[in-house]
Amino acid sequence: MLLIFAAVMISVSAMVFTALDRVGHYANQLDEERSREAVTGALQTFRHQIRATLHDYAAWDDAAGHIYQQRDIDWIERNFGEMSLNSDLFDVVIVLDPVGNSLSAHSDGVPIKGLDQYVTPGVLALFEPLKQLPEDALPEVTGFVETVKGIAAVGIGVIRKTSGERMGKPSGNHYVVLMRHLAGETIERLSRAYVLPGLHLVPPSSDLSHRVAILGPNDQPIGGLAWVPRSPGDASLAQVRPLVWCAVAMIAIYMLLLFVSGNEALSRMSADEAAAVKLSLTDRLSGLPNRTGLFAGMADLINLAQRDGKDVALLYLDLDGFKEVNDAYGHATGDLLIRSVSAGLRVLVGDEPVLARLGGDEFAVAFIGYDVQKNAVELAERVLDFLGEPITIGERIAVIGCSIGLAFSRRGLVQGEELIRRADMAMYRSKEEGRGRWTLYDPVMDDEREERNLLELDLRAALDRQEVTVAYQPVVDACSLRVTAVEALARWTRAGHGPVSPEVFIPVAESTGLIDMLGLHVLRTACRTLVAWPDLALSVNVSPGQFRDPAFVGHVADVLTQTGIHASRLTLELTETYFIQNPSRARKTLDLLRQTGVKIALDDFGSGFSSVGYLRQFRFDRMKLDKSLVDSICDDSRAIEMLRATVALAQSLEMPVTAEGVETEGQAVALQKAGCDLLQGFLFGKAVPAEEIDQLRERGPLIRLPISA
Ligand code: C2E
Ligand code: CA
Ligand code: CA
Numbered sequence: 001m002l003l004i005f006a007a008v009m010i011s012v013s014a015m016v017f018t019a020l021d022r023v024g025h026y027a028n029q030l031d032e033e034r035s036r037e038a039v040t041g042a043l044q045t046f047r048h049q050i051r052a053t054l055h056d057y058a059a060w061d062d063a064a065g066h067i068y069q070q071r072d073i074d075w076i077e078r079n080f081g082e083m084s085l086n087s088d089l090f091d092v093v094i095v096l097d098p099v100g101n102s103l104s105a106h107s108d109g110v111p112i113k114g115l116d117q118y119v120t121p122g123v124l125a126l127f128e129p130l131k132q133l134p135e136d137a138l139p140e141v142t143g144f145v146e147t148v149k150g151i152a153a154v155g156i157g158v159i160r161k162t163s164g165e166r167m168g169k170p171s172g173n174h175y176v177v178l179m180r181h182l183a184g185e186t187i188e189r190l191s192r193a194y195v196l197p198g199l200h201l202v203p204p205s206s207d208l209s210h211r212v213a214i215l216g217p218n219d220q221p222i223g224g225l226a227w228v229p230r231s232p233g234d235a236s237l238a239q240v241r242p243l244v245w246c247a248v249a250m251i252a253i254y255m256l257l258l259f260v261s262g263n264e265a266l267s268r269m270s271a272d273e274a275a276a277v278k279l280s281l282t283d284r285l286s287g288l289p290n291r292t293g294l295f296a297g298m299a300d301l302i303n304l305a306q307r308d309g310k311d312v313a314l315l316y317l318d319l320d321g322f323k324e325v326n327d328a329y330g331h332a333t334g335d336l337l338i339r340s341v342s343a344g345l346r347v348l349v350g351d352e353p354v355l356a357r358l359g360g361d362e363f364a365v366a367f368i369g370y371d372v373q374k375n376a377v378e379l380a381e382r383v384l385d386f387l388g389e390p391i392t393i394g395e396r397i398a399v400i401g402c403s404i405g406l407a408f409s410r411r412g413l414v415q416g417e418e419l420i421r422r423a424d425m426a427m428y429r430s431k432e433e434g435r436g437r438w439t440l441y442d443p444v445m446d447d448e449r450e451e452r453n454l455l456e457l458d459l460r461a462a463l464d465r466q467e468v469t470v471a472y473q474p475v476v477d478a479c480s481l482r483v484t485a486v487e488a489l490a491r492w493t494r495a496g497h498g499p500v501s502p503e504v505f506i507p508v509a510e511s512t513g514l515i516d517m518l519g520l521h522v523l524r525t526a527c528r529t530l531v532a533w534p535d536l537a538l539s540v541n542v543s544p545g546q547f548r549d550p551a552f553v554g555h556v557a558d559v560l561t562q563t564g565i566h567a568s569r570l571t572l573e574l575t576e577t578y579f580i581q582n583p584s585r586a587r588k589t590l591d592l593l594r595q596t597g598v599k600i601a602l603d604d605f606g607s608g609f610s611s612v613g614y615l616r617q618f619r620f621d622r623m624k625l626d627k628s629l630v631d632s633i634c635d636d637s638r639a640i641e642m643l644r645a646t647v648a649l650a651q652s653l654e655m656p657v658t659a660e661g662v663e664t665e666g667q668a669v670a671l672q673k674a675g676c677d678l679l680q681g682f683l684f685g686k687a688v689p690a691e692e693i694d695q696l697r698e699r700g701p702l703i704r705l706p707i708s709a
Contacts, residue, residue, distance in 0.1 A: 005259050013248050020244060024233030031232050032210065038194040039212040039225050043144075043153075046180070046190070050155040051142045053089040054178050058140060058157030059164060067095065067103070067159055067174050068167035076104045080176065085109025092118055092152065092179035095159070098172050107149065117148040123177065125217040126156050130175075138164075139173075143217045151201060151214055151223045152179040182214075182225070191227075198228030283357040285335055286342035294356035294364050298416035301354065301368045305412030312409040313372035315365040315380055316423035319387070320435040321400035322361035324580055329396060336393045337400070348386050349379065364420070373408060373440075380404045380438035388436065403430035404438035425449065456512050458494055459505055463517050468492045470525045471687035474696055475539065475658065475680045478672045481701035485537035487573070487680065488526035489687040490518060510545050519546045520555055527563040527570070529690045533697060539571045539601065544578035548585070553592045560596065567597030571622060575603050579614055590618060601658070605629075606646065615653055623650045625676065627661025633670050640670060647675040665705055672705075 057063065063079065066072040076095055084093045084106045094105040094112070100119070105112040112118060122145035130141045139158035144151060159174045160166050166173065180186070182201060191199035202211055204221040211226035281293035289297060301312045319341065326334035342357060345365070349355050353367035365383075369375060387402045405427030409419050426441040433439070462468055472486035494500045509515040523540050530538045546552050560567055572593065579586045590600060599621035602614075606629035615623070625646065632639040650657045659671040662681030671679060684702045696702065 001259070001263070005255060009248075009252050009255065012251070016244060016248065020237055020240065024237040027233030027236060028229070028231045029233075031230055035196055035210065035227055035229065036212060038196055039199070039227060042190045042194045042196070043212065043214060043225065046182070047142050047144070047153045050090065050153040050178055050180050051140065053180075054140055054142070054155030054157045054176070055138075057093075057178060058159050058176050059162050060159070061162045063159055063176075064161045064167050068172075071103075073103060077106075080104055081106035081111065082109055090178040090180045091183075092147070092149070092177070092181070094118060094177040096175045096177065098168070098174065103174070118179065119177070120145055120147055122146055122216050122222070123154060123156070126154065127175075130156055130158070144214045144222060145179075145216060146222045147179065147181070149181045150183055152181040154179045187225075196227045197230060198226075200226055202226045283359075285338055286357045288342055288346070288363075289354065289356040291356070291358045294354060294358065294366065294420070295416055297354035297356070298366050298419065301366055302409060302412040302416060302419075305368055305409060307412075309411055310368050310370055311372045312366060312368050312412060312414075312419065313376040314407050314409070314419050314423045315376060315383070315438075316405040316407070316420065316427045317363050317365075317383060317402045318404075318427055318431065319361035319400050319402045320431075321398065325393070325398050325400065327580060327582065329393075333393055333396065337391065337398070340391060340393060341387070341400075344386060344391075345383070348382060364423070373406075376406050376408070377438065380406060384436065384438065401436045403427055403435045405430060405441060406438055407441040452508060455494075455500070455505065456508050456514070458497075459492070459508060459514060459518075460512075462492055462494070463514060463521065466521070467495075468518060468521060469689070470522050470529070471689060472526070472529070472693045473680060473687035474685045474693065474702065475537075475678050476684050476702055478668075478677050478679050481679075481684070481703060481705065483536065483684075483693070483696050483699075483702065485539060485571075485678065486526075486530075486533075486693060487539040487541075487687070488522055489541070490522050491687070506543070510543050513545070515543045515545045516549055516552075519543060520559075523556065524559050524563075527559050527565045530565055530569065531563055532690075533693065535697065536693075537569045537571065538565075539573050541603065542572045542574050544575070547574060547578050547589055548582075553589065553596065556593065556598060557596050560598075568599070571599040571601050573601045573603040573624065576605075576614055579618055583617070587618065602655075612649065615649070615655070619653065620655055622658060623655045624658045624660050625671075627681075630659050630661045630667055630671065630681070634664065634666055640674070643670070644674045651675060665703070668703075669705055 057080070063076075066075040066079075080093045080095055081104045084091055085108055092105075092107045092112075094115070095103040096119075097103060102112075102115050102119075105115055105118070107118070122143075126141050126143050126145070130139060133139055133141075139160070140155065141157075142153065142155045145154045146152075155178045157176055158166065159176050168174070182190075187199050187201065191197065202208055202224045204213070204223050206224055206226065208224075208226045210229045211224040213221040213224045216222040281289055281296060283290040283293070298312070298314070304310065305312045319337075322334065322337065325337055338357070338361070341363075342355075345355055345363060349365050349367075353365050356364045356366075358364055365379065367375070383404060384402065387400060390397045390399045405423040405425065407419050407422035407426060408414070414422070422441040422445075425445045426439040429439040429445060430437045459468075469491045471489050471491045473489060474483045475485040475487060476482060477484045490502050490506065492500050492502075492505055506515070506518075509518045519540075519542060526538055526540055530536065542552075556570075556572070559565075560570065593600060600618075601622035601624055602618075602620040603624045604626040605623050607626035625643070629639075629643060629646070633643055647657050656678070657676045658678040658680060659667075659676040660680045662668050662671060662679050662683045664683060667681075668679055668683055685696065
């Protein structure tokens with residue numbers, strides 16, 4: 001850039017100065033021509049003047065009389081010779097008789113001693129043309145000659161009457177010779193009159209170019225008039241040059257400034273661009289690279305791995321309890337949590353690995369090395385330990401935990417996008433298997449994903465063909481042990497595969513949105529069936545996905561109207577997940593449902609978060625104790641106390657309690673004593689087709705319990 005600038009400046013300067021030089025040269029040339037013309041003109045005029053003077057002196061009646069008739073030398077001396085003193089017109093005057101003897105010869109008023117000093121061969125040469133002039137021609141000649149005094153304009157004329165009449169025969173002609181020398185003062189005068197500075201005589205041999213040759217009678221150069229060229233071009237150039245240099249310098253400075261500021265603007269622009277690129281690669285909240293930033297970082301790592309034969313490890317981690325914190329305490333707290341987790345992870349993983357936040361509560365760590373698996377697993381363990389500790393968020397303390405997926409790109413052979421997909425899949429496996437753990441990616445997972453996709457397709461088809469059926473599990477009164485209710489449970493026998501557990505297909509239905517159709521199908525089928533069992537109540541499970549559907553309440557009301565089932569006989573079972581995730585929306589839906597008259601039970605209480613706060617807040621119509629809680633009571637007396645306390649709590653909130661998963665008589669007795677009013681479990685019966693419930697209804701107490709347990 002600077003080079004281009006310099007080249008432009010140099011060529012611009014060169015052009016400007018060449019142009020100036022040309023103008024200067026041209027001006028010089030013009031002046032030279034003018035001077036030459038002036039000098040030539042001056043010489044001509046000089047010669048013409050001598051001719052005019054000559055005419056006055058040669059054609060003069062008095063002179064003719066005094067010379068030809070009286071031969072009055074005295075008169076001649078006075079009127080010719082003395083006139084040469086201080087005259088502007090001539091400085092030498094010689095009067096010659098027909099044979100060339102002088103009657104009078106003066107230079108500057110002084111008689112001349114040696115006549116040949118003035119009557120030189122050049123002067124004599126002029127006599128020839130004069131003598132050969134025809135009779136009627138003016139008998140006068142002029143020219144330039146060289147004398148002892150220098151170069152002079154000379155005029156020679158036949159002395160005659162003013163009328164031109166000759167006094168003697170042609171052979172008796174007398175002559176007057178006038179000379180005016182080009183000397184000192186004369187030349188100075190010419191110099192001034194013609195504005196030709198430094199005008200001076202030069203010898204004929206001079207090689208000065210500023211001169212005009214003075215030719216003798218034979219056209220031989222006898223000398224020259226030279227002048228000092230004024231070179232107006234050079235003078236103007238000399239005057240203009242500093243200005244032009246100034247202008248060029250100013251332009252150069254201006255352009256340099258432009259260049260510098262342009263450069264600055266350019267670098268500012270590229271700095272802005274770099275900042276924008278950096279911003280686009282950075283997550284605002286955490287200051288860590290974002291997904292795009294991770295891709296960029298991974299691309300670098302993978303290139304390095306390919307070059308150096310190293311491996312790239314990727315840890316994909318998802319916080320387990322983030323949603324809960326976000327929902328419970330608000331987004332500001334959630335943001336704080338993300339910030340402190342980010343900062344903690346940064347310290348934990350060190351400076352070298354790429355640590356990125358992929359949005360929400362997902363992070364990734366990528367690093368490179370030889371055989372990275374051991375390091376990756378160690379790092380995963382450390383991250384689990386770190387996030388397993390309670391974290392302070394502002395004034396709150398929360399335990400969040402995380403699930404991690406690990407994947408590797410051996411020698412950089414797996415590209416970034418695929419690596420992320422694999423680690424993500426492994427992370428999901430960690431979630432599915434109970435969170436708070438790490439899982440290595442295994443190609444089997446892809447098969448399972450594929451299998452899941454096939455399962456989804458089949459489930460969709462099964463729902464279309466009404467192949468999903470409903471089984472009913474008896475719920476007995478804790479005192480009478482008679483069937484008082486049933487819980488409707490979905491059943492699916494997949495064509496070509498056999499029965500599929502709801503624990504497999506319900507999550508698939510939930511994640512694909514099929515749950516709305518499935519849930520409604522179960523509800524409608526169960527309500528229709530219930531028409532035949534006027535003495536029984538009905539429980540139906542509802543997934544969070546269904547509950548979120550604004551049309552859900554309407555669907556429930558429709559089914560009730562269509563089947564004629566009284567709303568009070570229907571209990572909808574919900575797990576706490578949705579209430580924790582979306583308390584305000586959950587409350588609205590809950591209120592709407594209550595208006596239809598149906599009851600709401602909190603399912604699986606004691607299996608998860610189980611916050612007493614939620615129980616108070618939402619006022620469910622029933623609590624269902626989770627099987628895990630029921631299982632624990634056989635061996636542990638403290639568990640029984642826990643159970644009692646839980647039931648007491650529910651009762652204090654006016655919530656009757658159902659115990660589920662009751663498999664032994666011991667459990668049944670304990671639960672009965674603890675205050676559960678309904679019992680459900682294999683002890684009384686598994687979920688069975690509707691026909692089998694018909695028989696159970698008639699049986700009275702399903703079992704007999706020992707009086708005391
Ligand atoms: P859940 O609502 O907790 O249903 C009770 C589950 O525990 C049923 O499993 C039932 O067969 C099982 N169970 C009952 N008593 C015992 C016992 O004494 N011992 C043992 N080991 N298990 C017992 P199932 O039918 O496999 O259903 C699993 C889960 O699938 C259900 O758990 C429920 O969450 C979901 N589910 C089933 N049908 C539906 C449905 O129609 N809609 C929705 N949204 N979820 C459903
Ligand atoms: Ca249930
Ligand atoms: Ca349950």
